[in-house]
Amino acid sequence: MVGLKIVTATGTLAAAVAAQSISYMPFGDSITEIVCWRGYLWEDLQDAGYTDVDFVGSMTTQNPDGCPMSGYDIDNEGHSGYLAIDIANQNQLVQWLQQNPADIITMHLGTNDIVQGHNVQEIIDAFTTLVEQMRDSNPSMKIIVAQIIPLSFNFGSATTESLNQAIPGWAEGMNSTESPIWVVDMADGYTTNDLRDGVHPNDSGDRKMADKWYPFLTHAIDMMSELEEPAAPVPPTC
Numbered sequence: 001m002v003g004l005k006i007v008t009a010t011g012t013l014a015a016a017v018a019a020q021s022i023s024y025m026p027f028g029d030s031i032t033e034i035v036c037w038r039g040y041l042w043e044d045l046q047d048a049g050y051t052d053v054d055f056v057g058s059m060t061t062q063n064p065d066g067c068p069m070s071g072y073d074i075d076n077e078g079h080s081g082y083l084a085i086d087i088a089n090q091n092q093l094v095q096w097l098q099q100n101p102a103d104i105i106t107m108h109l110g111t112n113d114i115v116q117g118h119n120v121q122e123i124i125d126a127f128t129t130l131v132e133q134m135r136d137s138n139p140s141m142k143i144i145v146a147q148i149i150p151l152s153f154n155f156g157s158a159t160t161e162s163l164n165q166a167i168p169g170w171a172e173g174m175n176s177t178e179s180p181i182w183v184v185d186m187a188d189g190y191t192t193n194d195l196r197d198g199v200h201p202n203d204s205g206d207r208k209m210a211d212k213w214y215p216f217l218t219h220a221i222d223m224m225s226e227l228e229e230p231a232a233p234v235p236p237t238c
Contacts, residue, residue, distance in 0.1 A: 043069065097134065110123045
């Protein structure tokens with residue numbers, strides 16, 4: 001659902017979520033693993049009443065140096081140095097989802113592929129395989145894909161921009177009613193001043209990423225809550 005207008009949750013829906021557990025997998029590379037945005041996102045969900053959203057994944061990496069967050073759900077599927085192409089071709093996501101099934105997944109991938117010289121079509125083809133694997137795991141998977149954050153060095157900048165331009169059209173072609181795909185423009189408003197080392201977000205960058213993920217994630221949660229609410233009982237007849 002590219003370009004979908006996101007409406008934030010009402011208190012009623014947020015409260016309904018607390019009565020059930022929804023599994024959410026933060027999936028990606030080091031920009032998902034060794035970051036602080038997962039902590040900020042978890043805190044934002046808690047503050048809004050989404051208290052029973054279970055972060056899942058095989059990794060339990062905590063904060064990078066300087067991250068003020070603690071006490072949050074640290075489970076994730078971020079793997080430093082991994083390429084989307086390799087994850088797809090080696091069926092690694094298949095295994096991860098078998099170990100930790102998910103209802104909702106966010107994906108920020110492609111940076112390492114670009115750094116290692118792979119082209120946009122190779123990355124998009126990998127994304128297609130990954131979405132197919134997500135849906136094989138859960139036909140109703142709610143999928144949130146990022147247009148990735150920039151790099152601070154010139155190498156790869158053009159490919160990053162080209163990938164980000166290609167993602168919305170690809171997502172629209174892959175979208176389905178049962179398993180929608182939303183695209184989050186992480187690059188918009190993100191500058192190299194938001195990077196701590198030229199690649200990974202610093203505190204301002206982490207905050208921006210959490211703020212970008214949040215409305216899409218809560219929309220997916222609310223959609224699931226609406227679908228799973230029990231039907232009103234039928235009054236008895238005399």
